Amino acid sequence: MLEITEGSHAVAEAVRLCRPQVVSAYPITPQTHIVEALADMVADGKLDADYMTVESEFSALSACLGASAAGSRVYSATTSQGLALMFEVCFNVAGMRLPIVMTIANRALGAPLSIWNDQQDSISLRDSGWLQFYAEDNQEATDLHYIAYRVAEDHKVLLPAMVCFDGFILSHTYEPVDMISQEDADNYLPKFAPKERLDAADPISFGMYATPEYYLEFRYETDKALKDAKSVIQAAGTEFKQMFGRDYSAMVEGYRMDDAETVIVAMGSICGTIKDTIDDLRTEGARVGLLKIRVFRPFPSDEVAQALKGAKRVAVLDKNISLGAKGAVALEIKDALYSSGIPVYDYIVGLGGRDVRKKDIREVVALAGKGQGDMFVGLRKEVL
Structure with a gap:
């Protein structure tokens, strides 16, 4: 049912x-x-769940860890400094192979x-x-939660999942969203069946002390589970798509890529602005396309290489930076x-919510065409 x-x-x-x-x-x-x-849903009886109030984000994810280990389907949400406060527990949750979903x-x-x-x-x-x-719009953000639970709880994966969508730009924006019914959700997402609890x-025991004779193998198995998750995500x-008509089978998604010489790579809500800019540039004869990254972990290296094999140049828009190096994407x-x-x-x-406008994306395309890159775009002139 379509709702605004x-x-x-x-x-x-x-x-x-x-x-x-x-x-x-x-x-x-x-x-x-x-x-x-x-x-509100729990208080009103619309959601049959225990809502645990805690004193911090560290405690919130710790409570989720315990509940998931005990065999419950678990959910949390956070952002920014809250996620940073969860840092230790995030590694523990993944290492214990607990399929928590967190927005x-x-x-x-x-x-x-x-x-x-x-x-x-x-x-x-x-x-x-x-x-x-990573979601481009609110429809995608909504749908990815069903998929995240489905993948995370698969016994070939058993890893936690983050569904990321841009704060304020999407979280506080009203858009039409096609919500599925409870019956359809139940048909798509089976009841949680923990492998161990x-x-x-x-x-x-979960998360026991590991000596050097064993620790390496635990990290290997987690890495393998992430890589094996690719086929589960695609399935x-x-x-x-078969049930609801919206296709999330690919971890990357191209836009006007067929003859693109310059391909922009990005993820999140900025992809909408990029598409509008590409449409304008196309009317001017520029052969520009977009490759949207929907799944960042596991990273779809083979899919990216295949999608970009015909490009003459690639321009990555990163709304992050690994300081001292480049953007992570x-x-x-x-x-x-x-x-x-x-x-x-x-x-x-x-960064920090600085607007990225069509003129900025045009500038990126022009810079890439000149072979100029690895730079901040949109800096205030007094710092240049």
Whole structure:
């Protein structure tokens, strides 16, 4: 059913339809509307779940860890400094192979303090072992929660998942969203069946001390599970398309790529602005396309290399930066295209909520055409 709703409320409704048994989160801008809505649903009897109130984000994810280990389907949400406070627990959750789903309403990290959007928060946890999905719009953000649970809970994967969507730009924006029914959600997402769980009658341990003789193998198995998740993601996306008509079978998605000489690579809500700009540039004769990254972990290196094989140059728009190096997406793209000879130029944009306008994207295309890249775009002139 098509509804015009705020992005946060659409996500909360999707989470309700996924039937989590435990929700634990701590409010932080711009994530708060999601967990407020879920708290109301629990209080009103619309969601049969335990809503655990805690004193911090560290406690929130710790509570989720325990609930998931005990065999419950679990949900949380956070952003920015809240995700940073969860850092230790994020690694523990992945290492214990607990399929928690958590929404990240992407927001810049301090200092200086910012409540506005970029993707530095989730990108900073890219090495923690979580699946990472990035949404372009609120329809995609909503649908990716069903897929995230489906993939995370698959016994070939058993890893936690972040569904990332841009704070304020999407979380507080009203858009038409096609919500599925509870019956359809149940048909797509089966009841959670944990492979292992804490049980006093059959005791096991999670996250035990590992000596050097064993630790390496644990990291190997987590890495392998992430890579094996690619086929599970593709299968889950294909089935979603068959049931609901929206295709998430590919971890990357091209736009006007057939004859593109310059291909822009990006992820998140900025892709909408890029598409509009490409349409304008096409009318002027410029052969420009977009490759949207929907899944950042596991990184779809083979799919990226295949999609970009015909490009003359690649321009990556990164709403994050690995300080002292480049943007994280550009580093991955360079690795995927290492043997191709295709030049990859990185452009750091939109940090701390700085607007990225059509003129900025035009500038990026022009710079890439001149072979100029690996720079910040949109800096105030007095710092240049």
